[in-house]
Amino acid sequence: MPAVVTVRDLTKTYRFHQQGAGVLGALKSVVRRRYETRLAVDRISFTVERGEFLGLLGPNGAGKTTTLKMLCGLLHPTSGELNVLGRIPARRERDHLRRISMVMGQKSMLWWDVPAMDSLLLHKDMYGMSDKDFRDSLAELAELLGVTDLLAVQVRKTSLGERMRLELLAALLHRPELLFLDEPTIGLDAEAKARVRGFLATLNRERGTTIVLTSHDMGDIEALCQRIVVIEQGRIAYDGAR
Numbered sequence: 001m002p003a004v005v006t007v008r009d010l011t012k013t014y015r016f017h018q019q020g021a022g023v024l025g026a027l028k029s030v031v032r033r034r035y036e037t038r039l040a041v042d043r044i045s046f047t048v049e050r051g052e053f054l055g056l057l058g059p060n061g062a063g064k065t066t067t068l069k070m071l072c073g074l075l076h077p078t079s080g081e082l083n084v085l086g087r088i089p090a091r092r093e094r095d096h097l098r099r100i101s102m103v104m105g106q107k108s109m110l111w112w113d114v115p116a117m118d119s120l121l122l123h124k125d126m127y128g129m130s131d132k133d134f135r136d137s138l139a140e141l142a143e144l145l146g147v148t149d150l151l152a153v154q155v156r157k158t159s160l161g162e163r164m165r166l167e168l169l170a171a172l173l174h175r176p177e178l179l180f181l182d183e184p185t186i187g188l189d190a191e192a193k194a195r196v197r198g199f200l201a202t203l204n205r206e207r208g209t210t211i212v213l214t215s216h217d218m219g220d221i222e223a224l225c226q227r228i229v230v231i232e233q234g235r236i237a238y239d240g241a242r
């Protein structure tokens with residue numbers, strides 16, 4: 001099977017400034033800034049094949065989110081090679097963005113003060129979807145995710161589990177081939193987790209969507225991933241079958 005993601009010696013170093021506590025600390029940092037660097041991802045290499053469901057695992061601060069953000073093009077790598085669907089993700093080319101999507105469990109793509117449908121209509125325009133494609137994709141996903149009755153509800157009035165299902169709907173409306181998920185079940189109760197997992201398994205199996213997921217929940221990994229890559233302190237500690 002052809003690789004849809006190829007990562008070679010990928011490295012990310014953050015440069016940030018340290019500031020002492022209080023007003024004095026703030027004043028000192030204006031006069032003299034102390035910069036530090038942190039090696040978050042350290043020469044990692046792996047590939048993802050079309051149709052795979054890959055789990056990225058590792059302790060807090062291991063570099064999983066940083067890796068995912070580079071794969072989506074939200075962060076520029078410091079060095080190394082990255083090829084996603086034949087493109088360099090950081091270029092964020094429009095036709096490339098139509099083929100990928102990302103959901104971060106702790107961040108929302110939906111506006112909170114309006115019904116989800118308003119945000120979905122904006123997505124329709126952003127991705128240049130025809131009325132028919134929009135209607136078909138919306139109907140199919142809303143049914144699969146069980147959110148048809150929630151589309152007209154103000155997002156801030158939905159529960160965390162309901163909101164995550166709406167986030168997945170928004171992310172998948174344009175039918176991306178490749179989906180990146182950063183802790184999609186974080187904070188959800190057992191029933192909500194099972195529902196999200198069931199949906200992701202169906203998406204991978206029936207639509208053939210390639211999925212790369214990070215999670216601290218072994219239940220997610222066991223239910224979904226055929227293969228895992230374990231990252232520790234920015235380096236790959238294991239790559240193979242679950």
Ligand SMILES: Nc1ncnc2c1ncn2[C@@H]1O[C@H](COP(=O)(O)OP(=O)(O)OP(=O)(O)O)[C@@H](O)[C@H]1O
Binds near residue numbers: 062
């Ligand atoms: N914007 C930033 N500036 C400086 N350092 C950062 C920044 N973002 C992340 N880091 C550091 O990079 C390292 C990797 O962080 P990252 O968020 O990728 O880890 P993670 O594996 O996703 O962790 P978690 O499981 O806690 O979400 C950590 O040491 C973190 O403190």
